[in-house]
Amino acid sequence: MRYETPETAKAAAKLLLGAKGPAKILAGGTDLLVQLRSGMKPPGLVVDIKHIPAMCAIKKERGGFRIGAAVPSAEMGEHAGLGKAWPGVVEAAGLIGSTQVQGRATVAGNLCNASPAADSVPAMVAAGAVARIVGPRKRRDIPVEKIATGPGKTSLKKGELVESIFLPKRPPRSGDAYLRFIPRTEMDIAAASAGVSLTLDRKGVCIDARVALGAVGPRVILVKRAAKALIGTRLEDVMGVLAEFGDALSDYQNICAAAARPIDDKRGTKEFRTHVVGVLARRAALIAYQRAGGK
Amino acid sequence: MSSVAVSTTVNGDAVEVLCDTDETLLDVLRDRLDMTGTKEGCGTGDCGACSVMLDGRLVCSCLVLGVEAEGREVETIEGMAEGEKLHPLQQKFLEHAALQCGVCTPGFLVAAKALLEVNDDPSESEVRYWLAGNLCRCTGYDKIVRAVLDTAKDMRSA
Numbered sequence: 001m002r003y004e005t006p007e008t009a010k011a012a013a014k015l016l017l018g019a020k021g022p023a024k025i026l027a028g029g030t031d032l033l034v035q036l037r038s039g040m041k042p043p044g045l046v047v048d049i050k051h052i053p054a055m056c057a058i059k060k061e062r063g064g065f066r067i068g069a070a071v072p073s074a075e076m077g078e079h080a081g082l083g084k085a086w087p088g089v090v091e092a093a094g095l096i097g098s099t100q101v102q103g104r105a106t107v108a109g110n111l112c113n114a115s116p117a118a119d120s121v122p123a124m125v126a127a128g129a130v131a132r133i134v135g136p137r138k139r140r141d142i143p144v145e146k147i148a149t150g151p152g153k154t155s156l157k158k159g160e161l162v163e164s165i166f167l168p169k170r171p172p173r174s175g176d177a178y179l180r181f182i183p184r185t186e187m188d189i190a191a192a193s194a195g196v197s198l199t200l201d202r203k204g205v206c207i208d209a210r211v212a213l214g215a216v217g218p219r220v221i222l223v224k225r226a227a228k229a230l231i232g233t234r235l236e237d238v239m240g241v242l243a244e245f246g247d248a249l250s251d252y253q254n255i256c257a258a259a260a261r262p263i264d265d266k267r268g269t270k271e272f273r274t275h276v277v278g279v280l281a282r283r284a285a286l287i288a289y290q291r292a293g294g295k
Numbered sequence: 296m297s298s299v300a301v302s303t304t305v306n307g308d309a310v311e312v313l314c315d316t317d318e319t320l321l322d323v324l325r326d327r328l329d330m331t332g333t334k335e336g337c338g339t340g341d342c343g344a345c346s347v348m349l350d351g352r353l354v355c356s357c358l359v360l361g362v363e364a365e366g367r368e369v370e371t372i373e374g375m376a377e378g379e380k381l382h383p384l385q386q387k388f389l390e391h392a393a394l395q396c397g398v399c400t401p402g403f404l405v406a407a408k409a410l411l412e413v414n415d416d417p418s419e420s421e422v423r424y425w426l427a428g429n430l431c432r433c434t435g436y437d438k439i440v441r442a443v444l445d446t447a448k449d450m451r452s453a
């Protein structure tokens with residue numbers, strides 16, 4: 001296993017392109033080292049991106065934030081401005097593993113590992129985050145939901161890597177939230193999850209929304225119909241207490257549950273996940289609404 | 296096998312070590328540097344027994360490659376006491392009987408020290424969440440949590 005520490009993104013891309021056999025990017029290593037340990041054939045080349053200065057920083061850009069692909073989630077939690085603008089995304093990154101794991105784990109790694117249960121991804125999809133991809137010749141920007149194509153698979157081509165994730169500028173009266181259900185209270189993998197981002201007008205009416213579901217399909221599901229059900233309302237539909245208990249489910253919650261395509265596994269049955277993802281989406285919408293200043 | 300010479304700093308001392316590119320920092324510490332205070336519980340990031348500080352951040356050394364330590368600063372449990380003088384956390388762990396078999400203890404100590412460096416007055420739930428990545432099969436955690444809270448209290452009044 002050859003280990004390289006390039007100092008520019010282009011150099012990293014060139015190393016990947018020139019590799020004869022399998023090559024892997026190393027960010028925080030919290031997935032990669034576990035995979036190596038569990039018997040994955042060591043790649044011929046490992047490219048550590050933590051020596052590329054631009055990838056190690058969180059920068060303000062056009063009113064939004066550019067998060068370098070090597071920034072650990074702990075650093076996102078310590079960044080005051082980021083947490084204010086995008087509390088849901090920071091919350092989601094703060095749920096990845098333990099304190100120790102967060103000292104290393106990156107959201108770009110979470111995205112590129114392409115686990116359907118990755119915590120930061122539904123929050124980033126709801127946020128409308130854009131991944132900047134760098135290849136040996138050029139850069140391109142694509143929405144994060146276009147990266148994972150299925151469990152463990154991405155749309156990145158040979159020689160390409162994620163350089164940064166961009167979270168756009170927030171209009172006034174916006175809020176986001178992320179919730180997951182895990183069988184334990186800490187250190188577990190989501191059985192279902194939901195990220196919601198909203199913008200309100202001066203009267204508290206929702207004028208923009210994005211809703212993303214995690215762990216209930218081979219990849220994160222962006223539910224446009226659910227967003228439509230919120231837009232134009234003050235979220236009256238999802239406020240009722242009865243909505244928790246089955247018979248009076250809100251339209252929004254039903255739409256989310258209907259969009260889920262979960263599997264049965266040790267963390268939950270299909271029926272359970274389908275129901276829970278609707279509940280989570282409803283609660284996340286309410287939190288996002290309050291954060292946006294709605295009452 | 297590709298061996299690489301790595302220059303790093305461990306507990307303030309400059310160290311040169313030859314290691315394979317696929318060896319973890321945990322293996323380098325234990326097998327190459329004979330620093331066996333850092334323990335291996337799982338090797339997959341779940342138990343925290345291998346906790347060390349890397350450039351001031353708490354990490355699992357089983358999830359770091361040895362070669363990644365090049366040019367960086369590593370702090371381990373061996374650097375915690377000053378000679379014979381125990382760190383207050385170590386002293387309190389003894390007083391509270393916060394250890395039995397002791398395999399988890401170095402990890403808990405390193406992790407708890409990192410917590411008190413960023414938060415000198417943690418609540419019980421903050422201690423429990425911070426240490427959620429450190430597993431103990433013996434104590435039931437309560438004595439560990441008491442020891443950490445008690446240390447924080449003493450260190451604040453010191």
Ligand SMILES: Cc1cc2nc3c(=O)[nH]c(=O)nc-3n(C[C@H](O)[C@H](O)[C@H](O)COP(=O)(O)OP(=O)(O)OC[C@H]3O[C@@H](n4cnc5c(N)ncnc54)[C@H](O)[C@@H]3O)c2cc1C
Binds near residue numbers: 034069109
């Ligand atoms: C104990 C433990 C608990 C965990 N708990 C959670 C949890 O609660 N929720 C959760 O979502 N995950 C969890 N994880 C999984 C893991 O920590 C996350 O997926 C993390 O975000 C991965 O980031 P990383 O930087 O460590 O990735 P790495 O391991 O460095 O990389 C992961 C994969 O992505 C590729 N990659 C990384 N960066 C790039 C890039 N910039 N461009 C292209 N490819 C790239 C790598 O080649 C590799 O295949 C846990 C892991 C452990 C060990």
Ligand code: FES
Binds near residue numbers: 340341344345
């Ligand atoms: S040995 Fe590293 S976390 Fe268990």
Ligand code: FES
Binds near residue numbers: 393394396434
């Ligand atoms: S004292 Fe035995 S594992 Fe904690």
